[in-house]
Amino acid sequence: MTDQTQPTRVLPLEGIRVLDLGMFWAGPLAGKWLGDAGAQVIKIESASHPDNLRILARDVYPAGDPGTRPWNRSGMINERNRNKLGLALEMGTAEGRDVFRELVAVSDVVIHNFSTRVLRAWGLDYDALRTINPQIILASIFSQGGDGPESTFVSFGGTLEQLGGLTYLSGYPGEMPGVVTLQLPDPLGGAMAAGLIVAALRQRRLRGEGTHIDFSQRENVTSLLGDVLIDYQVNGRIAAAQGNRDPHMAPHGVYRCAGEDAWVTIAVRDDHDWANLCRAVGRPELQHDIRFATVAARHQHHDEADEAINAWTARLDKQEAMEALQRWGVPAGAVNTSADLYADAHLRERAYWEAVEDPDAGPHLYPGRPFRLSRSPLSTRFPTPMLGQHNTFVLREILGKTDDEIRALVERGTVAVEPTDQARRGNL
Amino acid sequence: MTRPLDGLTILETGQGISAAYCALLMGALGADVIKVEPLGGDETRRLGPFPEDIPDRERSALFLTLNRNKRSIAIDLDTATGQELFRQLARHAGLVVENHAPGYMAARHIGYQDLAGDLPALVWTAITPFGQDGPYRDYAATEVTLFALGGMMNLVGDIEREPLMFGGRPSLHSAGVYGFSAAMIALEMAETCGTGQFVDVAVFEGLAASHFQALVDYEYRGLVRRRTEVRMPIPTLDGFISFTVQAHQYQDFQRLILGERAVKEGQVDDAVARDRNRTEGEMDTEILVWSVQQTKYDAYRAAQSARVPAAFIADARDLLGSPQYQARDYFVTLDHPDAGPLIYPGFPAKFDGAAWEWAAAPRLSQHADEILLGLTDLSADEVAEVKAAGVVR
Numbered sequence: 001m002t003d004q005t006q007p008t009r010v011l012p013l014e015g016i017r018v019l020d021l022g023m024f025w026a027g028p029l030a031g032k033w034l035g036d037a038g039a040q041v042i043k044i045e046s047a048s049h050p051d052n053l054r055i056l057a058r059d060v061y062p063a064g065d066p067g068t069r070p071w072n073r074s075g076m077i078n079e080r081n082r083n084k085l086g087l088a089l090e091m092g093t094a095e096g097r098d099v100f101r102e103l104v105a106v107s108d109v110v111i112h113n114f115s116t117r118v119l120r121a122w123g124l125d126y127d128a129l130r131t132i133n134p135q136i137i138l139a140s141i142f143s144q145g146g147d148g149p150e151s152t153f154v155s156f157g158g159t160l161e162q163l164g165g166l167t168y169l170s171g172y173p174g175e176m177p178g179v180v181t182l183q184l185p186d187p188l189g190g191a192m193a194a195g196l197i198v199a200a201l202r203q204r205r206l207r208g209e210g211t212h213i214d215f216s217q218r219e220n221v222t223s224l225l226g227d228v229l230i231d232y233q234v235n236g237r238i239a240a241a242q243g244n245r246d247p248h249m250a251p252h253g254v255y256r257c258a259g260e261d262a263w264v265t266i267a268v269r270d271d272h273d274w275a276n277l278c279r280a281v282g283r284p285e286l287q288h289d290i291r292f293a294t295v296a297a298r299h300q301h302h303d304e305a306d307e308a309i310n311a312w313t314a315r316l317d318k319q320e321a322m323e324a325l326q327r328w329g330v331p332a333g334a335v336n337t338s339a340d341l342y343a344d345a346h347l348r349e350r351a352y353w354e355a356v357e358d359p360d361a362g363p364h365l366y367p368g369r370p371f372r373l374s375r376s377p378l379s380t381r382f383p384t385p386m387l388g389q390h391n392t393f394v395l396r397e398i399l400g401k402t403d404d405e406i407r408a409l410v411e412r413g414t415v416a417v418e419p420t421d422q423a424r425r426g427n428l
Numbered sequence: 429m430t431r432p433l434d435g436l437t438i439l440e441t442g443q444g445i446s447a448a449y450c451a452l453l454m455g456a457l458g459a460d461v462i463k464v465e466p467l468g469g470d471e472t473r474r475l476g477p478f479p480e481d482i483p484d485r486e487r488s489a490l491f492l493t494l495n496r497n498k499r500s501i502a503i504d505l506d507t508a509t510g511q512e513l514f515r516q517l518a519r520h521a522g523l524v525v526e527n528h529a530p531g532y533m534a535a536r537h538i539g540y541q542d543l544a545g546d547l548p549a550l551v552w553t554a555i556t557p558f559g560q561d562g563p564y565r566d567y568a569a570t571e572v573t574l575f576a577l578g579g580m581m582n583l584v585g586d587i588e589r590e591p592l593m594f595g596g597r598p599s600l601h602s603a604g605v606y607g608f609s610a611a612m613i614a615l616e617m618a619e620t621c622g623t624g625q626f627v628d629v630a631v632f633e634g635l636a637a638s639h640f641q642a643l644v645d646y647e648y649r650g651l652v653r654r655r656t657e658v659r660m661p662i663p664t665l666d667g668f669i670s671f672t673v674q675a676h677q678y679q680d681f682q683r684l685i686l687g688e689r690a691v692k693e694g695q696v697d698d699a700v701a702r703d704r705n706r707t708e709g710e711m712d713t714e715i716l717v718w719s720v721q722q723t724k725y726d727a728y729r730a731a732q733s734a735r736v737p738a739a740f741i742a743d744a745r746d747l748l749g750s751p752q753y754q755a756r757d758y759f760v761t762l763d764h765p766d767a768g769p770l771i772y773p774g775f776p777a778k779f780d781g782a783a784w785e786w787a788a789a790p791r792l793s794q795h796a797d798e799i800l801l802g803l804t805d806l807s808a809d810e811v812a813e814v815k816a817a818g819v820v821r
Contacts, residue, residue, distance in 0.1 A: 075648040170592060179670050180658055191608075198613050219777075222776075226492070230493065231489055246572070333576040337652050339652050347633070
């Protein structure tokens with residue numbers, strides 16, 4: 001028997017049901033973190049509009065082979081939709097939206113990263129949802145936010161970096177700001193949205209009703225730049241790309257190692273680090289060199305310091321260079337590729353990678369998660385669903401529909417397990 | 429309005445960005461964040477940038493940004509008395525957020541294991557470069573070394589040149605965000621079933637969890653992604669814009685740039701040309717003719733109004749002047765006794781459209797008295813004693 005006031009459970013979000021309408025990256029990531037934490041996440045797509053990454057998979061198939069059901073085989077889809085049930089429900093039809101409304105009545109959270117128009121066009125904006133279920137939490141992961149003159153503009157991770165102020169700060173110094181991209185807004189936004197949703201669950205416990213989270217991914221990156229905004233206000237200075245140098249540390253940068261496109265990063269935080277670096281690279285005399293005596297002097301003679309360091313790193317493997325510097329306590333990190341990461345001893349020892357067998361893509365190692373909970377071991381309990389894999393489970397076990405009702409929904413195409421021909425051609 | 433984290437007290441301790449950003453998000457959502465600083469203050473107080481570039485621990489832009497909505501107390505955690513005060517403060521906390529090196533708190537007898545016995549519902553979130561175990565555990569690290577190790581730097585820049593850092597300190601900030609989410613998840617369990625726990629957040633693993641495609645590209649088909657070439661942005665009167673045109677948007681794109689000419693010359697219906705010109709490539713000259721006559725903001729708005737995905741490369745001034753940010757009341761102006769009134773980033777989400785409450789960052793140990801009198805066993809005389817003894821500033 002479970003004590004109702006102090007229920008025991010292993011996973012923190014057991015008992016929470018999430019309807020994840022997310023597409024591409026930021027939305028599905030939010031659902032992934034919640035699913036990892038034990039929520040029952042239902043990934044809702046449709047035959048006419050599967051998650052775009054099922055179709056625009058960029059050839060990320062096992063051994064490059066799309067197979068007979070490519071929409072279930074992309075690494076892009078399978079990496080970020082684990083621990084979810086799959087429902088392919090035609091939201092473009094009245095019947096599909098009716099089923100969705102039934103789900104809203106028995107769920108806690110709805111996530112989407114559509115544009116501002118979509119839910120409204122379906123008659124499923126927050127006011128509509130809370131009429132069905134006042135407890136519901138709607139998490140809108142918008143590009144720019146739910147209102148404002150640019151709220152309907154189309155954006156991607158890369159464009160939000162530009163609009164949010166990160167790109168201007170990135171690039172080779174003294175050159176035109178080339179468009180380098182990191183695609184940071186999506187993973188940052190997905191993680192942030194997950195935290196906001198759980199915070200909203202707490203707010204719901206306090207006040208007894210749900211909320212609408214109007215989240216702006218563009219604002220989410222500008223929120224990292226308070227110091228840059230203040231620098232402009234108080235000093236009139238518009239911060240620009242510094243390459244790999246740092247205003248507070250010197251030398252600081254990336255150094256070429258032995259091998260093709262092999263590099264190690266080094267950050268000398270203070271005089272102590274500098275003395276240790278000099279010993280590590282076999283140039284102990286440089287710690288007494290007046291050109292490098294202080295951080296200001298090292299900034300002034302940065303190129304000369306770089307030359308000395310480069311002469312040493314060029315002979316070493318990037319991992320060897322990192323380890324040699326770390327033995328002296330100097331911050332250094334190899335510039336890792338994906339292959340390096342999969343082979344990395346630290347990640348292996350911490351059991352970071354998770355072996356998951358996807359029904360149509362086979363067994364693969366996927367990234368784990370950046371947090372571990374001492375009493376709630378998180379894992380991939382089940383793989384990314386195939387399109388519509390759990391249609392029957394959701395309709396029967398969650399909504400209590402009869403076999404006849406389910407058959408009718410299948411016959412009318414309201415639920416499905418394969419994309420439409422149009423969708424397969426990329427018309428999404 | 430009931431704020432999401434009303435009634436939650438958080439103890440934050442450590443240095444720098446990751447834990448501070450994590451707790452900043454929680455403070456904005458309504459938590460009472462007590463920042464336990466070292467006697468000399470958080471290291472970001474020394475980093476700036478500062479007004480007129482004059483170092484002043486109360487006027488660091490970085491510190492002021494990261495520590496709004498917090499109360500500050502500076503405690504010497506190397507002393508037994510300081511450790512006892514931390515222990516007493518923890519009794520009021522639902523959550524500890526820290527980014528000290530692994531073992532630092534335990535060596536002072538105020539680690540999670542030391543406190544959890546008496547505080548079973550306590551959630552303790554530790555954000556470290558590499559986590560609490562593993563061969564790199566004690567490696568020295570900074571933003572750039574983590575960015576490199578996490579596999580991100582390899583993807584940024586020109587393949588013919590060295591890889592690049594990225595603006596906004598993505599490694600440390602994203603670890604703060606992962607810490608926030610993980611802490612919220614653990615807190616939900618602690619508050620609903622009384623089970624607290626230790627949350628181990630690793631910056632390195634945060635980056636390895638944030639790849640768009642590079643990891644699965646390797647795992648699925650053995651492809652090692654690297655930097656490509658840097659795309660040149662498109663100049664305008666006052667800065668740069670870029671397009672991200674997909675095949676199905678190419679007609680709209682041509683119509684935007686060529687106007688009536690596009691229709692006359694029949695390009696819009698030319699499927700062959702459309703396939704060949706998936707990006708702006710062969711229209712370089714026409715694009716320039718179009719773009720250099722207008723400002724970056726006007727060009728961006730014109731393109732977006734024609735349903736063509738475009739962006740402009742915003743600098744600090746553009747951000748502060750953004751009509752979108754102004755319409756959403758994103759920025760907040762806060763007056764600080766030493767730094768004066770300044771505009772700060774706000775919170776990137778609204779709950780039910782309501783505005784959040786903000787308070788400027790604290791002066792070093794500004795709230796020592798009220799924190800000690802309110803949350804520890806010390807009397808007013810004893811507070812004076814610990815301050816005279818140099819345990820609390």
